[in-house]
Amino acid sequence: MRFEYSPAPESRAIVTLRDSYGLFIGGSFVPGSSVFKTISPASEEVLAEVTHAGPEDVDRAVAAARQAYERTWSAMPGRERGKYLFRIARLIQERSRELAVLETIDNGKPIRESRDVDVPLAAAHFFYHAGWADKLGYAGFGPSPRPLGVVGQVIPWNFPLLMLAWKVAPALACGNTVVLKPAETTPLTALLFAEICQQADLPPGVVNIVTGDGATGQALVAHPGIDKIAFTGSTEVGKEIARACAVSGKRLTLELGGKAANVVFDDAPVDQAVEGIVNGIFFNQGHVCCAGSRLLVQESVYDEVLAALRRRMGTLRLGDPLDKNTDVGAINSRAQLDKISELVSSGEAEGASRWSAPCPLPDRGFWFAPTVFTEVSQAHRIAREEIFGPVLSVLTFRTPAEAVEKANNTPYGLSAGVWTEKGSLILWMASRLRAGVVWANTFNRFDPSSPFGGYKESGFGREGGRHGLEAYLDVTGSADV
Ligand code: TAP
Numbered sequence: 197m198r199f200e201y202s203p204a205p206e207s208r209a210i211v212t213l214r215d216s217y218g219l220f221i222g223g224s225f226v227p228g229s230s231v232f233k234t235i236s237p238a239s240e241e242v243l244a245e246v247t248h249a250g251p252e253d254v255d256r257a258v259a260a261a262r263q264a265y266e267r268t269w270s271a272m273p274g275r276e277r278g279k280y281l282f283r284i285a286r287l288i289q290e291r292s293r294e295l296a297v298l299e300t301i302d303n304g305k306p307i308r309e310s311r312d313v314d315v316p317l318a319a320a321h322f323f324y325h326a327g328w329a330d331k332l333g334y335a336g337f338g339p340s341p342r343p344l345g346v347v348g349q350v351i352p353w354n355f356p357l358l359m360l361a362w363k364v365a366p367a368l369a370c371g372n373t374v375v376l377k378p379a380e381t382t383p384l385t386a387l388l389f390a391e392i393c394q395q396a397d398l399p400p401g402v403v404n405i406v407t408g409d410g411a412t413g414q415a416l417v418a419h420p421g422i423d424k425i426a427f428t429g430s431t432e433v434g435k436e437i438a439r440a441c442a443v444s445g446k447r448l449t450l451e452l453g454g455k456a457a458n459v460v461f462d463d464a465p466v467d468q469a470v471e472g473i474v475n476g477i478f479f480n481q482g483h484v485c486c487a488g489s490r491l492l493v494q495e496s497v498y499d500e501v502l503a504a505l506r507r508r509m510g511t512l513r514l515g516d517p518l519d520k521n522t523d524v525g526a527i528n529s530r531a532q533l534d535k536i537s538e539l540v541s542s543g544e545a546e547g548a549s550r551w552s553a554p555c556p557l558p559d560r561g562f563w564f565a566p567t568v569f570t571e572v573s574q575a576h577r578i579a580r581e582e583i584f585g586p587v588l589s590v591l592t593f594r595t596p597a598e599a600v601e602k603a604n605n606t607p608y609g610l611s612a613g614v615w616t617e618k619g620s621l622i623l624w625m626a627s628r629l630r631a632g633v634v635w636a637n638t639f640n641r642f643d644p645s646s647p648f649g650g651y652k653e654s655g656f657g658r659e660g661g662r663h664g665l666e667a668y669l670d671v672t673g674s675a676d677v
Pocket of ligand 1: 350351352353354355377378379380381408409410411412413414417428429430431433434436437450451452453454484485486582584610650654655
């Protein structure tokens with residue numbers, strides 16, 4: 197039976213878009229050197245003009261952060277810092293609908309996801325780290341760990357507000373001040389967050405937001421007034437940043453790309469596993485660093501799993517991201533759509549077999565139908581390179597050892613999934629998979645108390661949990677790290 201759904205659009209009325217946005221420096225919005233436009237990827241409509249921060253603007257932001265660090269924030273008792281973080285967390289909750297609608301308009305992701313995942317998790321990160329602010333002496337890094345100073349943070353476009361929360365909340369809880377650069381295509385929720393900082397009466401300069409493109413990120417990374425860089429983005433840019441920081445003495449954490457294996461054994465409950473596969477690769481249009489983009493299925497259940505997967509993919513609704521029934525929204529930019537299309541063409545050219553869900557694509561905006569490739573070999577580009585889109589590559593295996601070998605056969609190591617009834621097999625797999633996170637009988641679960649990060653070319657350092665605090669503290673000389 198096929199259900200037809202009437203449109204259920206979320207209203208845009210709650211969002212007041214300004215015509216143009218300045219940079220958030222020293223607690224105020226200020227003009228910068230030039231401007232660029234941010235568009236809605238679902239309609240290509242121009243949403244607002246945003247300021248491009250040049251090196252002199254980055255310089256002003258770093259100076260404001262330094263002043264706030266020295267005069268106010270680093271000297272403030274943890275319990276006082278915690279109050280600000282609690283206040284920010286509550287304001288994110290209070291303005292959650294506004295943030296969710298704005299995120300969906302600017303990013304293209306379904307409102308169901310921004311409303312139920314991105315925004316609640318962003319608030320949870322501030323609540324969690326607010327709790328740590330006055331307990332850092334009990335975190336296992338010695339009695340009085342020190343903040344690092346001014347932190348430069350560069351984030352990608354796939355979870356704009358959530359990545360901001362992952363970065364800003366622990367940095368502030370530990371007593372650092374920040375200069376954050378959001379991605380060029382998704383600056384608007386970071387700018388709304390700047391308003392929330394004003395509303396929370398956060399001391400000026402503790403959080404500074406400089407919008408711009410890669411050149412703005414480069415200027416921030418190269419700035420001599422920065423003590424630590426925290427970067428989330430592609431492995432390619434991450435390597436460039438690692439080189440730039442190598443001789444500077446700056447601390448660095450990198451959260452980079454992934455090519456995760458989602459491993460389904462023959463005793464797994466098929467319907468549950470199929471939900472996990474769909475969530476693993478089609479959640480957020482596959483724009484997820486830890487997406488389960490390589491499905492490894494045990495040969496004996498291959499036909500059954502693939503048939504169920506295609507059936508389920510046929511029910512996914514693609515379209516208006518503001519519609520509450522939408523499962524798959526817009527691809528974030530034309531550049532990303534081109535990248536996905538190029539890799540999919542390479543899959544076809546190299547001999548893999550493509551099947552895309554038969555869903556109509558809207559005329560305007562950037563869209564890609566959920567797609568699965570079978571007859572994939574490990575040598576194919578679609579099995580090796582991060583596609584960062586709604587495209588799944590399926591491989592098979594016979595034994596657990598073969599599954600581990602294939603799962604680990606990648607330069608990345610961010611996440612993995614295991615589907616089986618046997619607890620012993622889960623533990624056996626988890627101890628052999630070279631991935632920062634291994635999910636068992638679930639996928640894409642996040643919690644601020646759980647550390648997240650990669651091995652190999654997926655980066656280093658952890659975000660979240662007690663381990664994530666370490667990235668924002670000077671723990672040298674601490675005996676009990
Ligand atoms: P990138 O192109 O690497 O961009 C990430 C950020 O870096 C953006 O703000 C970008 O600015 C900026 N940037 C670009 N070139 C730079 C340079 N030379 N120096 C400093 N900053 C620079 O990645 P993306 O395409 O936005 O994001 C997708 C990637 O992020 C994927 O590979 C994905 O796996 C990864 N990702 C990883 C994680 C974790 S936790 N590991 C989470 C989310 C995403 P512009 O956008 O303005 O160019």
